[in-house]
Amino acid sequence: MSYMKEPKGSKYDRDPSASSPLSAAISAQDRDTLAMVASALKDRRMRLAFQPVVYAADPTLIGFFEGFIRLLNLRDQVIPARDFMAAVEQRQLGREIDCAALQLGLMTMQRNPQIRVSINMSARSVGYRPWLEILTRALAETPRLGASLILEINEDSALQVPDVLKPFMAEMREKGIVFALDDFGAGMTSLKLLREMDFEIAKIDGSLVKNVDRLQDAKSAARAAIAMAQELGMYVVAEAVETEGEANWLREAGVGCLQGYLFGPPTVTPDFRAFRHGRPNFGG
Structure with missing residues (x-):
């Protein structure tokens, strides 16, 4: 799951009295959406x-x-x-969404001890006490969860606060948790920082996967991202795979795991019985 950064000088930083009618309308729409999200979190209308x-x-x-968080409105939509x-990224609601996703993921793992699950987080989570308490409490109550938990961090988020993330990642690795770098290859990458943080998994961004079997530019970009991930010692997963052609090309290019609608959409009623005990060799 990708988190979008809010641009500097956004509408939230401007004097409302100076806003254009369009900006005011957009702000009103955002306020309504934020209120709906806050209500869903308060009433635990989430999956x-x-x-x-x-x-x-x-x-x-x-x-x-x-696991992808799904918040529901009053009509359960x-x-x-x-x-x-985009609107909640820099707000308290964003932290609360991270907490909700982590708690739901850990509860699912407790009920289904045979599965392995990845949960999205952002760098802001590490410094947020309620999020850390949810994680540490669950690991204390059920230590085996660590070996079955993958935490996914967006590449842009990871590179913003590496000094905060590195000690957290080192501590969590001792409990068996592994880390995936989400949206790999989509933005500006600092090889030095990535090498220092030592992510176990690289999830190749979907923008590099689309038509990778048919377009030369796509092939070149994907090959470069895969090679970079492998050079850094990361297990490679490709996201947003939608066609057999893409899957075949990625398989031949050395990708270890595939994710996308070709293999199934996100669902709130998964068949966890389909999980097999074999595991990719990225730790845990």
Whole structure:
């Protein structure tokens, strides 16, 4: 799951009296959306939707599931993440969404001890006491959860506060948790920082996967990202795989796991019985 940064000088930083009618309308819409999100969190109208991440060599085998937060309005309809993620990124609500996703993911793992799950987080989570308390309490109560938990961090977020993340990652690794770098290859990458943080998994961004079997530019970009990840010692997962052609190309290029609608959409009613005990070799 990608988090979008709010641009500097955004509408939230301007004097409302100086806003254009369009800006005022957009602000009003955002306020309504934020209120709806806050209400969903308060009343716990939320779910995790799980999408399988399969082995490239044998897509019938599931390596792990990624959990995506789903917030519901008063009619139990999903509030599209694209409608609120940009607005909540730098707000308290963003931290509360991270807490909700982590708590739901850990509860699912406690009920289904055979599965392995990845949960999205951002750098802001590390310094947020309620989020840390949810994680540390669950690990204290059920230590085995660590070996089955993957924490996914957006590349842009990870590179903003490496000094905060590095000691946290080192501490959590001792409990068996592994870390995935989400949206790998989508932005400006600091090889030095990535080498120091030592992520176990690189999730190749979906923008590099689309039409990778047909377009030369896509092939070149994907090859470069895969090579960079492998050079850094990361296990490679490709996101947003939608066609057999893409899957075949990625498999031949050395990708270890595949994720996308070709293998199943995120669902709030996953069949965890389909999980096999074989695991990708990225730790845990």
